[in-house]
Amino acid sequence: MKTDFIPLDYDYxxxxxxxxxxxxxxxxxxxxxxIIDSCPVFFWAILKDEVDKEKIEKLMRKIAKIKIDAKGRxxxxxxxxxxxxxxxxxxxxALKIFATNYKDLHDIADELDFDEIEKRRGYDLGFITHYxxxxxxxxxxxxxxxxxxxxxxxEFGGMDMAFNVDFFxxxxxxxxxDGVIFKPKIIAYxxxxxxxxxxxxxxxxxxxxxxxxxxxxxxKKPGKFPDVEYVKNEAELLEKFSEYVKKISPDFLVGxxxxxxxxxxxxxxxxxxxxxxxxxxxxxEPKFSRGIELTGRIKGIVxxxxxxxxxxxYSQYMQSETLSLNEVAGExxxxxxxxxxxxxxxxxxxxxxEKYYEYNLQDSVLVFRLFEKIWPDIxxxxxxxxxxxxxxxxxxxxxxxxSYILHHLENFNEIPEKRAMHEEISKRMNLGKYExxxxxxxxxxxxxxxAVFDFTSSYxxxxxxxxxxxxxxxxxxxxxxxxxxxxxxxxxxxxxxGFFPEMLRExxxxxxxxxxxxxxxPDAIKMARSNAFKLLANAAYGYQGFFGARYYSREAAAxxxxxxxxxxxxxxxLINAEKYKVIYSDTDSIAFPLGKKTEKQTLDFLKKLxxxxxxxxxxxxxxxxxxxxxxxxxxxKIGAKKKYALLGNDGKVKxxxxxTVRRDWCPLxxxxxxxxxxxxxxxxxxxESLEYVKETIKKLNKRKIEKSELIIRTQLKKAILxxxxxxxxxxxxxxxxxxxxxxxxxxxxxxYIAETKEKTKLVREKVKxxxxxxxxxxxxxxxxxxxxxxxxxxxVFGVETKDIIDEHxxxxxxxxxxx
DNA sequence: GAAGTGGATATACC
DNA sequence: ACTGGTATATCCACTTC
Numbered sequence: 001m002k003t004d005f006i007p008l009d010y011d012y013x014x015x016x017x018x019x020x021x022x023x024x025x026x027x028x029x030x031x032x033x034x035i036i037d038s039c040p041v042f043f044w045a046i047l048k049d050e051v052d053k054e055k056i057e058k059l060m061r062k063i064a065k066i067k068i069d070a071k072g073r074x075x076x077x078x079x080x081x082x083x084x085x086x087x088x089x090x091x092x093x094a095l096k097i098f099a100t101n102y103k104d105l106h107d108i109a110d111e112l113d114f115d116e117i118e119k120r121r122g123y124d125l126g127f128i129t130h131y132x133x134x135x136x137x138x139x140x141x142x143x144x145x146x147x148x149x150x151x152x153x154x155e156f157g158g159m160d161m162a163f164n165v166d167f168f169x170x171x172x173x174x175x176x177x178d179g180v181i182f183k184p185k186i187i188a189y190x191x192x193x194x195x196x197x198x199x200x201x202x203x204x205x206x207x208x209x210x211x212x213x214x215x216x217x218x219x220k221k222p223g224k225f226p227d228v229e230y231v232k233n234e235a236e237l238l239e240k241f242s243e244y245v246k247k248i249s250p251d252f253l254v255g256x257x258x259x260x261x262x263x264x265x266x267x268x269x270x271x272x273x274x275x276x277x278x279x280x281x282x283x284x285e286p287k288f289s290r291g292i293e294l295t296g297r298i299k300g301i302v303x304x305x306x307x308x309x310x311x312x313x314y315s316q317y318m319q320s321e322t323l324s325l326n327e328v329a330g331e332x333x334x335x336x337x338x339x340x341x342x343x344x345x346x347x348x349x350x351x352x353x354e355k356y357y358e359y360n361l362q363d364s365v366l367v368f369r370l371f372e373k374i375w376p377d378i379x380x381x382x383x384x385x386x387x388x389x390x391x392x393x394x395x396x397x398x399x400x401x402x403s404y405i406l407h408h409l410e411n412f413n414e415i416p417e418k419r420a421m422h423e424e425i426s427k428r429m430n431l432g433k434y435e436x437x438x439x440x441x442x443x444x445x446x447x448x449x450x451a452v453f454d455f456t457s458s459y460x461x462x463x464x465x466x467x468x469x470x471x472x473x474x475x476x477x478x479x480x481x482x483x484x485x486x487x488x489x490x491x492x493x494x495x496x497x498g499f500f501p502e503m504l505r506e507x508x509x510x511x512x513x514x515x516x517x518x519x520x521x522p523d524a525i526k527m528a529r530s531n532a533f534k535l536l537a538n539a540a541y542g543y544q545g546f547f548g549a550r551y552y553s554r555e556a557a558a559x560x561x562x563x564x565x566x567x568x569x570x571x572x573x574l575i576n577a578e579k580y581k582v583i584y585s586d587t588d589s590i591a592f593p594l595g596k597k598t599e600k601q602t603l604d605f606l607k608k609l610x611x612x613x614x615x616x617x618x619x620x621x622x623x624x625x626x627x628x629x630x631x632x633x634x635x636x637k638i639g640a641k642k643k644y645a646l647l648g649n650d651g652k653v654k655x656x657x658x659x660t661v662r663r664d665w666c667p668l669x670x671x672x673x674x675x676x677x678x679x680x681x682x683x684x685x686x687x688e689s690l691e692y693v694k695e696t697i698k699k700l701n702k703r704k705i706e707k708s709e710l711i712i713r714t715q716l717k718k719a720i721l722x723x724x725x726x727x728x729x730x731x732x733x734x735x736x737x738x739x740x741x742x743x744x745x746x747x748x749x750x751x752y753i754a755e756t757k758e759k760t761k762l763v764r765e766k767v768k769x770x771x772x773x774x775x776x777x778x779x780x781x782x783x784x785x786x787x788x789x790x791x792x793x794x795x796v797f798g799v800e801t802k803d804i805i806d807e808h809x810x811x812x813x814x815x816x817x818x819x
Numbered sequence: 820g821a822a823g824t825g826g827a828t829a830t831a832c833c
Numbered sequence: 834a835c836t837g838g839t840a841t842a843t844c845c846a847c848t849t850c
Contacts, residue, residue, distance in 0.1 A: 292834060316833095398836045425834075436838030437833070458833085459837090538833095542836025549836085557837070587833045587839085634842065642832045642840050657831060657841075664829060664843090714829065725827045725845050763844065784843085 001169060002146040003027045005035065006182050007139050008251050009302045010128045010388045015156050017073055019102045021131045024165070024281065024300045028142075028180050031166040032249060034281070034300070035145065036156060039134040043105045043123035044415045045095040046087055051116045056082055056093070059116050063097060068107055075104035087121070087415045089471035089498050094415060102127040121415050125406060132386055133407055135174075139389065140382045142179025147172040162282045163300070164249065184251040184375070186210065187244070188368035191262045192360045194345050196742045198261070199268025202234050204345050205357065206241050206266075207364040210248050216361050217241060220345060221353035228357050235273040238266065245279050245301070252302045252389070253279070254371045256325045256363070259305040259394075263296035264288060295394055302389050304378070306370055309393040312400075313377055313535065321663040321713075322748055329366040332373050338362040376528035384532040397539035398546045404536060405503060405551065412499040417470075417550040428547035434558035435486060438565045440572070440585035442630040442639035444796055446680070447583060449594045450646070451602050452622035453575075453609075455568070457508055457534075458588030459541035462564045463556070464505045465615025469544065470553035472498035484562045491559050500551055504540050507533050508616065564588065567617065571609065578605055584630060586642060589622060599624055624649045627681045631792040640792070647681035659789045666752075668709040669785040672696050676790055686797040693790055693804055700778060700786065710752050710776050710785075718745055728753070731764040739769070753780040 009024040023035045045063070047056065060080040067076040079098040084091065095117075099108055105123035112120055125133070132138060147169040150160040160168035188209045195201030205218035216228045217240050231240050245253065255262045267286055270277035277285045281300025288296050296303050307323060320327040326337045340359035348356060381392045385400050386407035392400065409416055420428065455461065462468070466482040474481055474492040481492040511533035518526040543549050545557030564587070572582045572590055580602075584591040594602055602624075609619055625646045633640040643657035659665040660674040672693065679689040699705050714729035720737070723730045732751035736743045743749070753766045754774035760766065763784075768774045782805070791801055 396835050401836080429834090433838065439832090439839060454833095539836055542838095544836090545838085546834095546836045548834060561838070589833080633840095640841070656833095659842090662830060662842090717829075723827085727828065727844055729829090788842085 001149045001167065002144065003031070003033065003167070003169075004177065004179060005033055005143050005145045005174075006141065006179060007035075007137055007143070008184070008389060009300060010131075010139070010390075011299065012127050012131070013156075013159075014073075014101065014103075017075070017100055019127055020156070021128065021135075021137075023137065026182070026184075026251065027167075030185075032164075032281075033167045033169060034160075034163055034165045035147065035169045035171045036150070036159075037131070037135060037137065037171040039131045040098055041100065041102045041105070041127075041130075042096050042098045043109060044085070044121045045097055045109075045112055045117045046085075046119040046121060046415065047093045047095065047116055048118045051093070055116055056095075059114060060095060062114070063095065063112065066108060066111055068104060068111065070104050070107045073101055073104060075099055075101045075108065077108065084413075085415050086413045086499075087119070088417065089414075089494075089496075092118075092415070102130060121418055124419050125416060128388065129403070129406060133410070136176075137171075137174055138176075138383070138386050140182070140379055142177050142182075143174045144177045145169065145171060145174045159282075164246070164281045164283075165300070182379070185248065186252045186254050186368070186371060187213075187248055187250045188254045188364045188371060189241075189258070189262065190255065190360060190363040190367060191265060192356065193265060196744075198264050199272060202345070203237060203265065203269050205360050206237060207357075207360045208241070208244055209361075209364040209368040210250065213244070213248065214361065214365075215244070216357045217244075218357065221348075221350065223353065225354050225357055227361060234269065235275045238270050238273065238275045238277060241266070242276075242278055249281070250301060252304050252371075253298060254304045254306060254367055256367050256370070257305060257307045258303070259295050259308065260293060263303060264294055267296075297390065302393075304371070304389065304393050306367060306374070306393075309374065309378060309381075312396050313374075313381065313531075325363060325366055325370075329370060333366065333369050335366065335369070337366065376524040377531065380525065380528035380532045384529065384536070397535060398543045398549060401536060401539050401543040402550060404507070405500070408503055409499070412502070414499055419550055420548060420552065425547055428552060428554070431554055434545075434554060434561065435565075436561045437587035438568055438585065439587070439641045440582065440590075441641060442584040442644070444630050444632045444639045444792075446684070446796055447593050447628045447630075448626070448684070450583075450591055450625040450628050451594055451599075452589055452591045452625065452646075453571075453606060453619045454589035454622045455564075456618045456620050457511070457537045458564055459560050460504055460508055460537040461616050461618065462560050462567070463540060463544070464501045464508065465617050466559070466563050467493050467495060467498055467501045468553075468556040468559050468563070469493075469498045469500035470551050470556060471500065472496070473553060473555050482563075484559045484566070486558055486562045491555055493556075493559065500540075500544075504537065505616070507536050507540070511537055567614070571613075571619065574609060574612075575605075584644065591625075591628065594624075625654075627684065629677065629680060629793065629796060631796060634788065634792065645677045645681060653678055653681060663748075664712065664714045665789065666710045666712050666781070666785050668696070668700070668705055668781070669789040671709075672786065673789040673793070676793055680793065686794055686799060690794065690799060690804065693786075693794075697782065697786060697805060700781060703775070703778070705776075705781075707752060707770070707776060710781055711750050711770055712752065713748050713750050716743065716745060716747050716749050726764060728764045728767045731767045732769060735767070735769055735772075753777045753784075 004027050005025050007023045007025045012019055012021050021037045025033055027033055064077050064080045077097055077099050081096040083094050083096050085094045109120040109123050150168045152161055191206045192204045193201045204220050205216050207216045214227050217237055219231050219233050219237050222230050231237050263286055279298045284299045286296045286298045288294055320331050330336050338359040382389045385392050385403040387403045406416055472494045474494055477492055483492050514526055514530035518530050541560050544553050575582050580592045582590055582592045625648050628646040630639055630644045646654040655661055660670050676689040680686055716733050720733050729749040732749045733743050750770050751767045754768040755777050756766050766777055
């Protein structure tokens with residue numbers, strides 16, 4: 001049989017002691033196809049330099065005889081070959097040792113305690129990754145495949161009969177082709193329960209959205225509500241859900257925080273009610289694996305938890321303060337969740353249920369639309385990293401960098417480095433920090449007509465330019481090498497291109513290429529591809545400094561920061577030498593007023609600068625800005641770093657670091673500061689904004705400010721009991737516990753500071769929950785929220801605090817006097 | 820018990 | 834455990850006089 005095919009979900013099984021890959025995907029005609037394939041199973045033994053040919057042959061014969069009986073399997077070495085390979089950039093002789101089962105490679109490697117062998121590598125990639133590298137059946141790419149159909153066959157123990165697919169094919173040949181645009185079939189789902197703790201309460205309803213399906217299944221309050229389907233009880237609810245999933249047979253089952261809530265909840269309730277939650281294509285139930293977080297896998301259907309992907313791929317560029325579905329959907333779709341105040345189902349009035357159903361349905365609608373929106377990114381991530389969607393949608397960026405490397409090693413004839421084990425990891429973690437980026441101390445003030453330059457992929461370009469990696473680090477000083485001094489110690493890197501910097505060079509080039517193509521002819525896929533490469537380039541530096549990395553190199557990471565620091569300082573000097581005056585710089589950006597120069601002169605100068613930069617280092621214009629403001633730190637007279645506001649020539653305001661952008665300040669202070677900054681930037685003076693602040697303070701004093709504007713939000717980052725220092729939000733969390741409001745690690749705790757009868761000094765003793773009765777503490781909000789947010793800004797104009805709070809211009813003593 | 824200081828904590832920047 | 838370091842600011846916890 002011959003068909004086109006796009007691989008979506010990979011897993012593997014053992015049959016008669018051997019490993020087989022099972023790939024589930026689709027044809028362009030929408031048929032569900034499962035293919036079975038296998039690949040050579042092997043790892044590498046790297047030989048010591050001095051071992052001669054004769055010894056190698058003897059060793060190979062010895063190794064070829066290895067047989068082990070592990071975990072009830074008889075595994076044996078099938079074949080041994082000698083190869084010339086590279087390991088960490090060095091030429092090595094290595095034995096390629098083939099065995100019958102991937103899972104036993106580690107055990108076989110353990111048997112190889114021969115003197116001739118230096119290292120054993122390539123047994124810890126995971127069979128799926130190993131297979132993809134070997135056979136190049138890449139996820140989310142189109143193939144023309146051919147092979148024999150298994151139809152009620154006993155090959156593989158009759159597995160084809162158990163799988164609910166259109167075709168079950170034993171793969172013989174696969175050829176990559178340009179396929180059509182793939183539009184996956186998905187179900188977005190969401191559940192509502194009585195308790196938050198997994199499995200503790202009943203599941204009241206499940207909503208499902210798919211193409212042509214929009215449904216809430218429930219066993220609760222009946223009535224004539226649109227899109228609601230009734231079943232008898234919770235058990236039937238689960239069965240019905242299962243039935244729909246099977247009927248639709250989606251490629252992806254998509255949820256939001258569904259790894260941590262919806263899917264485990266369904267499983268737990270199914271167990272409790274003795275219902276089989278047979279969602280898998282073979283009728284199997286979802287399986288969970290525990291890393292640091294729970295992940296839920298369904299055989300043949302890719303379970304996607306959008307929250308996880310959004311965290312790694314978007315969160316750093318997002319405005320949302322939390323990654324709640326409500327906020328994220330608001331930002332991506334301009335659409336929000338429906339209003340619903342959660343309460344136990346026993347307390348829901350008869351007329352409340354319709355709202356609850358609508359609420360539940362809307363959540364699935366949002367998940368469905370969110371998926372549609374970010375699908376191009378998921379797809380391109382999978383293609384770029386060459387890893388299945390299940391993996392890339394959950395992995396962090398360091399893992400993605402590593403995937404990219406592993407799938408491209410063979411271009412360099414490289415044997416993969418192993419993952420670090422526990423001991424090595426703790427050793428790396430204990431090394432402490434190295435010196436990082438340079439931040440220029442600004443002189444506080446309001447500046448006009450500014451230019452901002454920044455380095456494109458600064459650290460990535462630095463790694464490429466100076467060839468910085470584990471394999472290019474030289475042990476001794478060499479003449480023709482890249483050298484950097486870090487606090488007295490000199491580090492040398494070879495000029496012979498290493499595979500890591502070379503891969504990164506390609507990543508940066510591809511990113512530029514796709515960005516160019518995007519400009520000419522934009523579409524979502526090009527945008528996604530360009531973005532995936534951008535994220536990869538940006539994560540490469542962090543990867544080398546990450547203790548869990550296979551290609552960890554603290555020296556390379558520290559040198560990257562040091563080289564970049566040295567260069568940006570040199571560039572600042574060059575800019576100053578051109579009669580500009582740099583006023584600020586952070587890591588890879590430089591800001592300076594144009595002074596007497598024109599924009600054109602500045603752009604010409606930028607060109608000249610670029611011609612002088614080493615390697616692939618490149619400066620670009622971030623923008624011209626009409627005005628910018630820098631303030632002092634709270635304590636001293638020195639300029640505050642990482643805190644400024646700019647007004648672009650395009651009218652856009654860019655605010656960094658100020659309380660405005662910090663979620664742990666109350667809305668009143670944030671909004672007021674934002675307005676003040678905008679007023680000052682557009683007018684060039686403080687007059688108008690000062691009046692505005694005085695008005696605000698008056699309102700506060702008259703209690704005319706709504707309590708909702710005074711709610712402070714702080715994240716509870718660990719369990720309440722683990723806190724050594726009991727700060728206001730910890731007290732608020734404790735109060736919530738007492739009131740039986742569920743609180744857990746990671747929650748954003750809301751509270752306000754209230755008036756108290758007793759005179760207490762500690763802020764935490766004035767904490768009240770938003771729903772608690774009480775008057776807000778005027779003094780606290782004035783002195784700890786409103787004034788601190790604007791004091792430093794007005795200071796730039798010589799306006800002092802007393803000028804802000806004293807509308808008559810007279811010095812006042814205690815605040816209470818004029819309150 | 821007030822004042823000063825360092826530590827713990829949260830959040831932002833790049 | 835699941836990229837890195839730099840920086841600001843708040844409030845608590847503790848010491849000192």
